[in-house]
Amino acid sequence: MTQLEGRPPAADVIHDIGYRHYDGPRLGRGYARKSLYVQSLRSAYGLGRSAKSKVLPMILLAVMCGPAAIMVAVAIGTKATKLPIEYTQYVIIMQAVIGLYLAAQAPQSVSLDLRFKTTPLYFSRPIEAVDYVASKFAALTTALFILTGTPLLVMYIGALLAKFDVSDQSAGFAKAMLAALLLSMLFSGIGLVIAALTPRRGFGVAAVIAVFTLSYGAVTSVQGVASINGNADVIGWLGLFSPITLIDGAQTWWLGATSSFPEGAGPKDAVVGTVYLLVLLAVIAGSFGLLMRRYRKAVLS
Amino acid sequence: MTVIATESLTKRYPRVTALDRLTVDIAPGVTGLVGANGAGKSTLIKILLGLAPATEGRAAVLGMDVATEGAAIRAHVGYMPEHDCLPPDVSATEFVVHMARISGLPPSAARERTADTLRHVGLYEERYRPMGGYSTGMKQRVKLAQALVHDPRLVLLDEPTNGLDPVGRDDMLELIRRVHTEFGISVLVTSHLLGELERTSDHIVVIDGGSLLRSSSTSDFTQATASLTVEVTEHEDELVEKLTAAGLNAHADGRLIMVDIDGDETYDAVRDAVAELGTGLVRMEQHRHRIAEIFRGGDEHDAA
Numbered sequence: 001m002t003q004l005e006g007r008p009p010a011a012d013v014i015h016d017i018g019y020r021h022y023d024g025p026r027l028g029r030g031y032a033r034k035s036l037y038v039q040s041l042r043s044a045y046g047l048g049r050s051a052k053s054k055v056l057p058m059i060l061l062a063v064m065c066g067p068a069a070i071m072v073a074v075a076i077g078t079k080a081t082k083l084p085i086e087y088t089q090y091v092i093i094m095q096a097v098i099g100l101y102l103a104a105q106a107p108q109s110v111s112l113d114l115r116f117k118t119t120p121l122y123f124s125r126p127i128e129a130v131d132y133v134a135s136k137f138a139a140l141t142t143a144l145f146i147l148t149g150t151p152l153l154v155m156y157i158g159a160l161l162a163k164f165d166v167s168d169q170s171a172g173f174a175k176a177m178l179a180a181l182l183l184s185m186l187f188s189g190i191g192l193v194i195a196a197l198t199p200r201r202g203f204g205v206a207a208v209i210a211v212f213t214l215s216y217g218a219v220t221s222v223q224g225v226a227s228i229n230g231n232a233d234v235i236g237w238l239g240l241f242s243p244i245t246l247i248d249g250a251q252t253w254w255l256g257a258t259s260s261f262p263e264g265a266g267p268k269d270a271v272v273g274t275v276y277l278l279v280l281l282a283v284i285a286g287s288f289g290l291l292m293r294r295y296r297k298a299v300l301s
Numbered sequence: 302m303t304v305i306a307t308e309s310l311t312k313r314y315p316r317v318t319a320l321d322r323l324t325v326d327i328a329p330g331v332t333g334l335v336g337a338n339g340a341g342k343s344t345l346i347k348i349l350l351g352l353a354p355a356t357e358g359r360a361a362v363l364g365m366d367v368a369t370e371g372a373a374i375r376a377h378v379g380y381m382p383e384h385d386c387l388p389p390d391v392s393a394t395e396f397v398v399h400m401a402r403i404s405g406l407p408p409s410a411a412r413e414r415t416a417d418t419l420r421h422v423g424l425y426e427e428r429y430r431p432m433g434g435y436s437t438g439m440k441q442r443v444k445l446a447q448a449l450v451h452d453p454r455l456v457l458l459d460e461p462t463n464g465l466d467p468v469g470r471d472d473m474l475e476l477i478r479r480v481h482t483e484f485g486i487s488v489l490v491t492s493h494l495l496g497e498l499e500r501t502s503d504h505i506v507v508i509d510g511g512s513l514l515r516s517s518s519t520s521d522f523t524q525a526t527a528s529l530t531v532e533v534t535e536h537e538d539e540l541v542e543k544l545t546a547a548g549l550n551a552h553a554d555g556r557l558i559m560v561d562i563d564g565d566e567t568y569d570a571v572r573d574a575v576a577e578l579g580t581g582l583v584r585m586e587q588h589r590h591r592i593a594e595i596f597r598g599g600d601e602h603d604a605a
């Protein structure tokens with residue numbers, strides 16, 4: 001059946017070369033997964049898409065790095081002995097920018113595939129639901145890690161140029177990078193679960209922003225009330241209920257970061273600290289599980 | 302040798318039976334799968350790709366079992382969905398290269414075959430522009446290209462002429478014909494119009510309500526069902542008499558006269574008869590077959 005039947009080509013079509021069969025290698029699912037990962041990561045920064053799609057992610061990346069660059073310049077210029085803020089505090093301070101990036105790119109990553117029905121096309125290839133979910137999850141995590149890690153790298157390089165204490169700076173930088181990685185996984189998990197619910201990008205953007213700002217707003221205001229009542233233990237527990245405070249609490253206990261909670265009240269003891277870590281990991285694993293459930297159904301639709 | 306074989310394939314959903322003990326063997330070549338909307342065409346394609354499990358029965362594609370070798374089938378089969386599936390802010394080249402890689406082609410091969418395939422489906426300079434600005438015809442070509450880019454041994458085309466104007470429809474059907482004759486790839490193409498598949502397919506399978514109505518070669522079909530519709534200003538009855546006298550099977554259907562086509566002479570006979578009667582010929586056209594006619598003719602042509 002692969003043999004070609006002789007037949008003159010239609011007059012209106014120019015055939016300089018006839019159809020050629022492909023005898024080369026067909027790389028398997030692992031390669032397909034990697035390809036989807038690379039493509040999703042590139043498009044998270046608008047690469048391979050229209051110029052318009054590049055604007056927002058690039059601006060947000062610049063905004064993330066701006067304050068870090070200024071701090072470094074000031075630190076070098078004024079002959080300070082350390083950077084004005086800790087590495088671990090940086091992502092907490094810049095959380096609005098990270099949230100905005102996530103709100104824009106999580107729906108871009110999955111809602112558009114649903115809206116333009118590209119998802120069924122992927123599943124007509126050798127890949128399975130788990131490959132799709134893993135690629136998208138890893139790609140958005142990497143994109144967020146680039147967003148959060150780059151300014152930290154700017155700070156670190158600046159600190160080395162300013163000849164601050166190397167071991168001190170390296171330890172702080174490494175811890176902050178670990179926290180940034182956990183944050184990237186947590187945020188992309190939650191963002192993707194929300195975005196995968198709707199083929200409408202606008203709804204996805206609004207829902208991600210709502211979940212992140214409302215939960216943060218609720219947690220900080222209740223923490224504020226607790227602070228007025230002088231209830232530091234409660235402040236520590238409350239941090240569990242919004243993504244960014246979850247990261248804050250976890251890095252305060254496990255990485256010795258300075259807490260941004262009211263009165264600097266992080267988790268009060270090892271029990272609370274452990275709960276933070278467990279909740280953090282459970283949410284990451286849980287979002288992966290929810291995405292799997294969502295796309296197993298999508299394969300059949 | 303068969304490319305697709307199903308054996309009392311059944312798919313039941315909670316409220317509806319989409320496929321009902323469908324047994325059919327499909328040989329290499331172009332096969333038209335005809336059925337009304339909801340006849341089970343898309344369900345069959347999903348099962349053949351190994352994406353939905355059958356409730357009962359078995360099916361094999363290229364000799365591979367759909368229940369256990371889905372991934373291997375999907376590596377060697379191309380699929381063009383009925384619905385739109387193209388992201389608007391990506392160029393055709395970028396998109397087809399990406400789909401080639403998802404099918405397992407290494408980067409350089411993916412690029413090379415994308416350029417080749419887009420040229421074969423007739424997409425040239427516009428392939429570098431975002432697909433949001435494409436016409437329906439161009440979009441259908443890209444959808445076909447992504448189904449062919451990994452050089453499959455079989456392509457499943459779900460309603461490829463949907464939404465196309467008559468010229469675009471003919472171009473697409475010609476292209477589908479070439480997929481087999483020039484590229485050597487077997488084709489299963491679905492449509493709800495029998496007429497358009499007659500010209501493209503070697504073999505036609507008609508399903509209705511999820512079960513097989515008829516499976517036969519295209520020539521059997523056209524001989525059995527081709528007819529001419531004639532409309533004249535007056536003397537309809539005399540014309541029917543004259544045509545019957547000339548050995549043709551003609552009958553009046555309201556103001557229209559239906560004549561079974563028995564070769565090119567039929568047209569001449571009609572023309573001569575009309576001229577002899579001196580009546581005005583309003584129109585004479587080859588009848589477009591619809592599924593309904595298969596139902597009417599269903600009893601004479603026993604389903605396999």
